[in-house]
Amino acid sequence: MPTSPKRPAKLSGIRAPKQERSQRSFELVLDTTLELLAEQGYQGFSLTEVSRRSKVSVGAIYTRVDGKDDVLRAAQERFQEQVCAEQRELLRGDRWEGKPLAALLPELIKDFARLLERRGKVLGAFMQLGAVDETVARVGKVGYFDLRDRFTALLLERRDEIRHPDPERVVTSCFVTVYATLARAMALDVAAEAAEAAGGDGDLSALIEDLGGMSLSFLCFDRPSES
Secondary structure, eight states: OOOOOOOOOOOSSBOOOSSHHHHHHHHHHHHHHHHHHHHHTGGGOOHHHHHHHHTOOHHHHHTTBSSHHHHHHHHHHHHHHHHHHHHHHHTOGGGGTTOOHHHHHHHHHHHHHHHHHHHHHHHHHHHHHHTTOHHHHHHHHHHHHHHHHHHHHHHHTTGGGOOSSOHHHHHHHHHHHHHHHHHHHTTTTSOHHHHHHTOOOOOOHHHHHHHHHHHHHHHHOOOOOOO
């Protein structure tokens, strides 16, 4: 299977706190940054608004960072830790113990879609930022590949139920298709204004159900032998 990239080194541009109070204030700044991204996306982010909401002065923020981009990168690290913890819980093997592939896969896709719906606005903001910030892109890729590896490993625990002659290939294709389809349907990779302009009622229940059925059929289709 493909190898995953290594986690980026410690972020530059962020200075260590001189006292515990400074650390608490900076953590509040990061939490406020994530709240603001969830509400307004990357386009609506500003340090002035973060300062107003967190009640931490802009001057105090700049004692810890070199600029706005450093705040966003630090907030992304915090976000990744939170999301990766949720992903690990979702894809824990014993959570699905005793469930055959036919029951597991559609339910897993539904639960994964719910996770993306909860976290999608912030994830989308970092996806957009990653298009112009290589550091953000690298951190995002680490989270993506960790998710891919856990998703595919869970499905491969039911290898004997997969009819495709190359199980590793087919479960990877399944993950890529599910992730890309949901990300596009939720418009994670475009600004909020563009997503709204695209229209739609926002109800993805039919798509999610069909994704589960199509993915299961793809893995379990009994291909005719080649002559």
